[in-house]
Amino acid sequence: MSGLIGKKIGMTSIYDENGKNIPCTVIQAGPCVVTQVRTEETDGYAALQLGFDDKSDKNASKAAQGHFKKAGTAVKRKVAEFKGFDEEYKLGDSITVEMFTEGEFVDVSGTSKGKGFQGVVKRHGFGGVGQQTHGQHNRLRAPGSIGAASYPARVFKGMRMAGQMGSEKVKVENLRVLKVVADKNLLVVKGCVPGHKNSYVIVQK
Template structure:
């Protein structure tokens, strides 16, 4: 049952008009004298207090503004890793190992804009897939854009609207220039379930002093972690190794074969043969200079 006032308090006259007039004359705001006090009240941060420090922002527009200097100006491309080879430098005679990447019918499928999605990106597709192996939702997406079904679909972030290519535009190997630097994203080789020595580089246990049959095992996991009574999350243990996305930055393009759709990059790229590699202009190197004729053709 709801609480009731005592009979003595209920008989007292209440002058609401006088109380309201008193509050309006004093310009006072009534303060709640009851409630639950917070156990963790907000504390003053000394790291964001100063006349020259900017105010921290957490809006999507502010996040997009912070990333403006690190986002590439144009889209990337989807490639397939065909393996590794080597070429010889005619000037120095050195053997340079390189990875062969092949572009297969890379085409623009759709756009992502700030007004609708909160960021700028180009949705790219590569390869070909039979319509019978594509869901009806994806078939509607492809048919609405006037593009054939693709086997691989990925997004590439761009800085602003100028980096959005027209829908249906084909991107070939000559989209990249010899001598420029790119970043390659791909999944590493899957190693399956691996122990701590292979996965994390542990030294293993002694081969003597009472250790038997556990020379490559983890050993005790609970002690020496602070609390000592449990295993904290993130403890390095045996488990699945590999098959994680890895980005290799600042790979120099050594050769471009537009007729065969081949791009040769210096060094190695993560992943086995036949894996999907996403290459885009490097964010830590100067971006390539695009000729004015190509810019006018795209616009």
């Protein structure tokens, strides 16, 4: 799937022609530079490696500096590969947000917000054990039983328990493109997108 690397700017809302308020997310999509062209002959598959968001040379290794120098561009913070581009692109070409059109649907993937170590009520929506009556003063957010006794004498894999929550790769599919602001490289999509403000996201057609 062809696409671009972007940065989540934040959320806002706009009104449609019927006066309905629509929540939406603003993404700075591109411009992305072609930093490597994968071909069937040399790599076994066809794809484009795109780079986004400049960073200084002092924060990059010599190998990374040489890699981006071949494309004639500055060192990039985020690099990703995309397949399925209709047009032919060469090393150093720039791809902008204009590849998207208003009304089409895109998939956006990113890393969700990390929420640390959480209990079963917040992490899995458990209801707790019992009520506040009959002496149960400290059971409201407890997980309760996690299995039987002598058989099977173990806890099954995948048991929903407390643990680290968030900070996972999440893809939200079929978000409608509401606006394309080409002069500012902005893409406005309907609904929410994973990640915190200024986090990197992958937008695919």
